[in-house]
Amino acid sequence: MVLELHVWGPSFGLPSIDAQCLATIAYMRQVIPRGQWFLVASSDPTLSPTNELPALRNTQNGDWIGGYRNILNFITQYSSGKWDMDASLRGQEGADCTAYSAFIQVHGQPLLDLSLYVSSHNYSEITRPIFNTIQSFPLPYLTPPHLRTEAKKRTEYLGLSSLDIDTEDGDKSREPSIIPESLRRGKQTVSSLLAASPETNAQIRLDALATDFFESIQELRGKKKYLVSNSYMSSVDCLALGFMSLMLYPNLPQPWLAKTMRKKFPDLVEWVEELKNEVLGGAVNVDDAMLTKSANANAVQQKKMHLPWQAPESRGILNVGGVFLANLADSMPIVGQRRKDNRMRRYSGEETGKDTGSQLWRYVATVGGLVAAVGLVTGYALHQGLMQLPEKLARKEG
Template sequence: MLLELHVWGPAFSLPSIDAQCLATMTYFSLVLPKDAWVLVASSDPSVSPTNELPALRSGATWVSRFRNIVDYLRQYSGGEWDLDRDLTGGERADNIAFSSFVESRGQSLVDLSLYVSSQNYWDKTSPAYGAILQWPNQWILPPKIHAQAKLRTEHLGLSSLDLEAIREQKDREHSAAVAAGKIPKTLIRNPRETVSTLLSKTSQQNQFRLEALTAEFFEPLESLLGHQPYFLSPDRPTTLDCLALAYLSLADIPDLPFSWLRDAMRSKAPGLTAYTDRMRRHHLGLEVKVIDALSATSTSSTSSPSLPWQAPERASFATLGKTLYDTLADSTPILKHIRLNNRLREAALAPHSGLSGKESKAVSAYALARKHDLYLSIGSVVVSLAALVGYMAHIGLVGFSLAEQEVPSGTDPDPDADIDAVVDAGQVGDFLSML
């Protein structure tokens, strides 16, 4: 049975714009026979039931995320497709520890470089997504990915790399100062700084923090690699090499306007730079173009022959309709929370969720309880509104309004009705205070 690996498409001359997808591609190219799998640049998370990429399709089974896919391949092949099968106990421990280190620290740096740094995002990253996405995803997905990256790196205190955030903050401070009367109206001005001015200021403000973050990531890996061809084994790569190649490639290869991450890697870790270039040539290809993935007919000599591209299917009208519906539903407050709870429960109950049976049940129960609480809140609001309308009808407030509209012409209205309405309005206030 042919395995299908669905990934985000090529960007920056790499076969994918996503690190997890690059790591999974590398793993497949190292352990699977060339005729056992195909690579599909679908660039659409909705193809997977978990709404995530990379996603492996094996018959009716779908598996998402690098670690889950590696575990599935190990079980599927009876241990034959296991890149770490020859590691000793100590090497396995190092493999797990450094793999987690690469994923956590590497993802933060890639997020800061490709997404949070505004000039890089708008000049390079956003157009790269536009080249691989179909309508309407090219308008829907990039803002979501951008927002998620900013949220993941918020704890690092480097949001000032985002020029839009700086400008919005300046606007808020200016508006607050005006509202507080601190600035005379005759002197109210709101100058707009240029991109180059903001970049120079943020570069100075963030230089020391970025220096520390890049050193914390590159130096341990440079020391671990030493003069070996691979990180943990002198003769064969491991899953750590797959992950390291993915994140280091996204740090070194993209040609960005604000190339602080690439500059830091080349100056602090020349060994990692040479390692990345060598591994990339052998396993990912020197230069992969979008046409290589979308048409799957390119015969460019620079494209790696080890990547068995298969052209993705064009989105059907049903798929487009579902995408638009999902977008609208995720933008509606009540539906958004219901759908989030459903996704959390489905992810927890998935066979390859990475959770133990007890943890899976606990997360599922939590998601179900949140969903029930939401339904209870909606029901309480509906009952309260129905009770309010019923009480207003009972005391005649609603009836009085209708009656006032139906008074025949030439008839004098009852002067006591206005007094009764005022009294009844006071009763409605008492009723509202008791809710």
Template sequence: MVLELHVWGPAFSLPSIDPKCLAAIAYFSQAVPKDAWVLVASSDPSVSPTNELPALKNGPTWVSQFRNIVDYLRQYSDGAWDLDSNLNALETADNTAFSSFLESRAQPLIDLSLYVSSQNYWQCTSPAYGDLLQWPNQWLLPPRIHSAAKARTAHLGLSALDLDAMEDQRKRDHSAAVAAGKIPANFIQRPRDTVSKLLGRTSHQSQFRLEALTGELFEPLEAMLGGKDYLVTADRPTSLDCLATGYLALALVPELTFPWLRDAMKSKAHSLTAYTQRMRHKCYGTAAVKVADAYPSLSPSPSPSHLPWQTPERARLATVGYTLINSLADNTPILSSIRAQNRLRQAVESSKADLSDVEREALAKHATGMKKDVLVSVAAAVGGVVALLGYMVQTGFFSHEGEEEYEEEEEEYEEEPLEIEVGEAPDAFGVMGL
């Protein structure tokens, strides 16, 4: 049976816009025979039961996340498709440790570069998603991914990269100043700043922080690479090399409006830069990947590709409706909390979750706390509505005031009985002079 690897589609001349999808593609290209798998740019997390990409489909079986996919391939092939099979104990430890290090250090930088940096997001990343997604996902998924990336990097204190947030804050400060009478209301606002001007004028601390973050990622990897062709071994790639290729390719290859991450990589890690280019060509081919390459059956003259692309199925009406309903539920205050609590509980109870007893207990308590918060919110909302209705009844808001006034007006305008005073009739005889 042919394995199906479902991923986010091509962008920036790479076969995927997501680093973990790129890592999974790199692993398949190096470990799995080309006739044993196909690459599907579904670009829709809902195709997977876990609602995430990359996802491997083998008949009725679905496996998601890079590390889980690597483990599944090792078990499925009895070790034949395991790039880490020949590592000794020390190399295995380095492979595991640096994989965790890479994900924890590289993901925030990718988020900052492609999503938090406003110029890069609106001019490069958002249009790339527009080319990949079908309706209605092209309107629903990018804002969700954008918000998630900003939330993941909020603790880094680099909001200066987010010009939208900076502009909104400046407008709020301006409005507050006008309201306080500090400046005239007709004060002419300055035009929006560019990232370079903003960082150059007010954000030296942000520049130093970016320098530190990029150094924490590139310098240890540069030292680990040394003069070798690969990170762990000298003669063959491992799962760490595939994971590094996914993240580092998204740092180096995209042509962005504000390429601060690529510039930092080129200036701080010359060997790592050459290694990334070499691994990119080895895993994805030397030709730039286009969006049309992911849909060979829809192209009149598809060009030969280094990767075994298979055209994804068209979205069915039921799938579109399911997506719309889920989006509506996730944006409804109470329903979104309930769904988040359910997803967390399912993740904790899952047998595939690699969690200790302490972690399971802590997450279970957190899920219970979320449920209590939801119930309190529902009770508060119901109580508020009941109190409002009670107040309206007490004040006579629902009384028949209109009918009473109408009845009073009817009584006022009711016709009174007509009284006619009949005078004494003239003396006919007197008139006649009788």
């Protein structure tokens, strides 16, 4: 049997833009022999029964398993414990692994949400453009806003919504003026410095959140080689690597998270860098993940790579249109929640008693995918100037 791990595509020199995808990659890289699994940067959560990535596909029977924890449980069960990284943990080590795994997910995810998605500067200048490189047109127009909306919901309780500003308002200061810049520039005051950006205004709170997180991880590690053991890695090391890599490596306009880590926790920085090189290897780009070189070059490329990349399947315009429609439906408040509930019921094996509704949605999705595909082709042709609207053509002839 060969397993396929589907993840969000690479960014920042890392194999994925998602922390839990990185954690799953690190885990499988450590426990499953090469040749028995492949890594696919599909960047398509609709493949997963839970509509999330990472997602694991059993190529033997076509079954899908969605989500980090579900994948780890499946790997352990399938291998009869042979591929269980935590099997050697005893007593306090096992308890710490469980507790801190939950801690990293609960407290690490909001930090990444704030840094990569809620912060307007970081999102608009760095995060959003990445999806143009890892997803097919027109999915990058829908996926980043959807992920950002979810990130805002997850961080709403922190009261840091000021990080989300209309960046266009800030462009007013760049408008041309007949007054020389030297005369327009006023003296900097404490108030003006604090108001320089939402991140600056919230710096104290952001620094406190980041410091609390890193301090807890540093205390857990102490002088050990790994977080809960001095002898071997565990799943909590994989999680920490996934989350802290995305805190450390991105080169962002507002790098408050990386700054806090580098300034206050240099030992953690060194630990992440060493573990990343050991487990994930060197820098990864989109060409590596997509295997975009020639067939002969691909064979050489795969042998040299640290990770077992496999090129994602080429999806036709109809399939892309169907995915676009599904993503659009998931982004709608009522429809999206109902679809999510139905997915979870099917995944848990519950009988919904609504097979007719499911069949109806599949029919609507198929027809909608076809309509969306036609619309995408037409829109692309218009955008590229391959086709003109009748009004334009008539005006041109007139």
